Amino acid sequence: MSWTSILAIYLLFWVITAFVVMPFGVRTADELGVEKVRGQADSAPANFKPVRVMAITTLVSAAAFGLFYANYMNGWISPDDVNIFGKPPSAD
Structure with a gap:
């Protein structure tokens, strides 16, 4: 497998994992007891931390891609x- 294929597959793993990780730990303004901004949706997150999401996403996607690549090399499934x-x- 070429390095470009590895990079492309890893990026796919990363994006999919980001969408899985994003909702965890996010709370609305009502749940946190914080005042909402005028025009803010009731479901809008009040404590979204993108750096935390990117760090967790990177770790989880690296582990998942590692399993994928090990399976590719060894032919387990x-x-x-x-x-x-x-x-x-x-x-x-």
Whole structure:
């Protein structure tokens, strides 16, 4: 696998993980007892910390990508192992 493929796959892992990590620990203004800004949505986060989200995302995505790459190199799980539809009919 080339380094560009590794980078592209890792970035996909990172983006997907970011969307999974983002909602954890975020509270609304009502939950924190903070006054809302005029026009603010009721569901808007009041304590969003993007640096924390990026750090956790980087750690989790690195671990997930490490497992993916180890599987790629060792062939623990192949596409045949996850084929739930069985063998395709022959096109004879």
